[in-house]
Every structure is written in C-alpha cells, then in structure tokens.
Amino acid sequence: QVHPVESGGGSVQSGGSLRLSCAASRNSDPRDCLAWFRQAPGKEREGVAGIDSAGTATYADSVKGRFTVSRNADKTMLYLQMDSLQPEDTATYFCAVRGRYCSPHDLFKIEYTYWGQGTQVTVSS
DSSP, rough: OOOOOEOOOOOETTTEEEEEEEESSOOOOOOOOEEEEEOOTTTEEEEEEEEOOOOOOOOOOOTTTTTTEEOOOSSSSSEEESSSSOOOGGGGEEEEEEEEEOOOOOOOOSSOEEEEEEEEEEOOO
C-alpha cells in the first residue's frame, strides 16, 4: 500500500495564497475520488474540496470562492489553490484517494482508502 504525498504547505499572512500538491503515488483507477481534508488542533477533520469519479469539483461552504481544486488527466496528481487565506484556515491538510466510485453527494462522507501524512498550513493575522 502506497500513501499519497502532499507538499506545498507553509506559513502566510492573512490574505495570502498557497498551492498544495498531492502525488497519489499509485496507478490511477478511473473511478478514483480525490479529496482534500483538514484538521485543526482540537477540531474534527473536515472535508475541504475534492473531485469525484465523474470529474465534478465539490467545496466546503467555508472555502467556496477562495479555494480551487484540480487534478491532472490521469488522476495521479491533485492540487489545491488557496487564495484569500484566513487564520481559520490554519490546519494540517491531508490528501485522500479512494479507488471506488463516489459522487458530489458523498465525496466528504465516504471512507477513503489512502491518506497522506499531511502538510501544515499556518495563516497569521
């Protein structure tokens, strides 16, 4: 079992931008769901953005209009462009991959097969 590898985290000031990358580290499956989750200290992990099996992007309400999720054609790379970052975006961001079908409705609810180690994003005010 090979885990995804995230990169691109760091520290920025409020209003700044970061771009996260995730290498899926496995041969892709046409059904793959790819998603970004985050977890802040003392809080539960939450879905941030992802792309379902059909290629539809889904976003959490808290990041709509600020974050953009994308992937390459063969589903081996997932990206998260984060603009207008706010202190409440501070968290460890995880990449998740699932080799089975998913839809926008359950993108953040399903059990993911592969998880990365996470990359830290810190936004100061």
